[in-house]
Amino acid sequence: MVKKYYLFFLLGLSPLIISGQTLVETQFSAPIGFGARAFGMGGAFIAVADDATAATWNPGGLGQIEHIEVSAIGSYYDFERYESAIILNNGQVGTIMRQGDSFSYDFIGISVPFRPFAESDFKVVLQYSYQKMINFNINSNTNPIQYILHGKNELGHDTMETGYRYENEEFTGGLDAHSIGLGFKITKWLNVGITTNIWTNGYQGGTFHEFYGSIRDLVTDTKQDHIFTEALPDGSRFSGTSFNFGTLIQITDNLSLGAVYKNSFILNVKTPDGISKYKVDYPLSLGFGTAYRPIDNLTLAADFTYTNWSKGRAYNDNFNMFFPMTQTEYREKQAGVGEPLNWFQQDTNQWRFGAEYVFITEDLLIPLRVGLYFDNQYFADILDKIPSYLGLTAGVGVVWKNFIIDAAVVYVSGDFTANVWATGPTNFSYIKGIASIIYRF
Numbered sequence: 001m002v003k004k005y006y007l008f009f010l011l012g013l014s015p016l017i018i019s020g021q022t023l024v025e026t027q028f029s030a031p032i033g034f035g036a037r038a039f040g041m042g043g044a045f046i047a048v049a050d051d052a053t054a055a056t057w058n059p060g061g062l063g064q065i066e067h068i069e070v071s072a073i074g075s076y077y078d079f080e081r082y083e084s085a086i087i088l089n090n091g092q093v094g095t096i097m098r099q100g101d102s103f104s105y106d107f108i109g110i111s112v113p114f115r116p117f118a119e120s121d122f123k124v125v126l127q128y129s130y131q132k133m134i135n136f137n138i139n140s141n142t143n144p145i146q147y148i149l150h151g152k153n154e155l156g157h158d159t160m161e162t163g164y165r166y167e168n169e170e171f172t173g174g175l176d177a178h179s180i181g182l183g184f185k186i187t188k189w190l191n192v193g194i195t196t197n198i199w200t201n202g203y204q205g206g207t208f209h210e211f212y213g214s215i216r217d218l219v220t221d222t223k224q225d226h227i228f229t230e231a232l233p234d235g236s237r238f239s240g241t242s243f244n245f246g247t248l249i250q251i252t253d254n255l256s257l258g259a260v261y262k263n264s265f266i267l268n269v270k271t272p273d274g275i276s277k278y279k280v281d282y283p284l285s286l287g288f289g290t291a292y293r294p295i296d297n298l299t300l301a302a303d304f305t306y307t308n309w310s311k312g313r314a315y316n317d318n319f320n321m322f323f324p325m326t327q328t329e330y331r332e333k334q335a336g337v338g339e340p341l342n343w344f345q346q347d348t349n350q351w352r353f354g355a356e357y358v359f360i361t362e363d364l365l366i367p368l369r370v371g372l373y374f375d376n377q378y379f380a381d382i383l384d385k386i387p388s389y390l391g392l393t394a395g396v397g398v399v400w401k402n403f404i405i406d407a408a409v410v411y412v413s414g415d416f417t418a419n420v421w422a423t424g425p426t427n428f429s430y431i432k433g434i435a436s437i438i439y440r441f
Helices: 002-012 036-040 059-064 327-333
Strands: 069-088 092-114 123-135 138-142 145-152 158-185 190-200 202-217 222-250 255-262 265-270 276-282 285-295 298-307 313-315 321-323 348-360 365-376 388-400 403-416 426-440
Touching: 036 348, 036 365, 036 388, 036 403, 036 426, 059 123, 059 158, 059 190, 059 222, 059 255, 092 158, 123 190, 158 222, 222 276, 365 403
Parallel strands: none
Antiparallel strands: 069 092, 069 426, 092 123, 092 138, 092 145, 123 158, 138 158, 145 158, 158 190, 158 202, 190 222, 202 222, 222 255, 222 265, 255 285, 265 276, 276 313, 285 298, 298 348, 313 321, 348 365, 365 388, 388 403, 403 426
């Protein structure tokens, strides 16, 4: 159960799944979507979306695309997780610091608009994109973790083992999607759209442990070196189909509203050789946004997203559900805990806010962006606390002739109590850099 639960934990803790999100970073939920412009504005893009990334933020925004455009997006992560001193397995003691980084090609797409009727506002936009929804290309490691273990040897003598443990995680791959979008500009004020997402790819890799220590016989007072390694390989393949529906309404020249619906769907998880492992019943989400331009070169935006995580489930082909775990199962997993733990799923809300100011020169447009978002998780930690994370963002861009180049940085931090043996919370933070380029013909 643990390995199955672990993967759903990775998929599940992000109600909206960030673009190019790393395996380790999935301790956080974050806005779904791609693009340095959007993330520079804190992910408040539902009522702004006007390029190929609208396929993920709000397909209704595809109708705003005026020219054929190709786009590519990449990102780089640097993350850190600090877990306070813990006591495990009959005496293991340590403070865990996990660090790592990752690079990902997140998005590549092409959009083609055309007007079937002359002298009409009606327009159709076709779009294709390849998206890396979760990036499993990750290499992380921990600091040396000191441990003390008490036991008995084959002679029945009491023993004490002391030493250090090193842990390294290496994974490659991703949870990717081929997306086909279709946007319509119905009138000057109304846009609608739909995106079909065909989920694919997978991951492989594993966790590697190295132990360097010694075992002392407390009866004979003799010591023996104890050095060994272990590898825990893992891998999966993904498949599934989902749909995004969106609309974007231009209320006035300065005010727009947007809405997006993402349906629930079944994500199939198989072994690398095609044997079914289990299925994830991924929940639906609803998003709403507004954008206001008090002056021509300033945009203020705000988004709200709701995800129905209370209905998220995972089960095998015999429909034996293993997530969410029952109180008894979780108590057994956390061996030694006497009281039932409050492990449940709840629906989540996320708020995102952003601003963009464009400096205009003779040859260039230079937008500056800032944003933030508040992200509540769907689970309660060991202390019955609902974790909430804060994201701070900033970005800059350059529009020159047919090129649009954008960059953004995202900083996210939060904490939760990971297990009953921790003497303090687990603190997690990451910095993500995003670069986008768009060429319009």
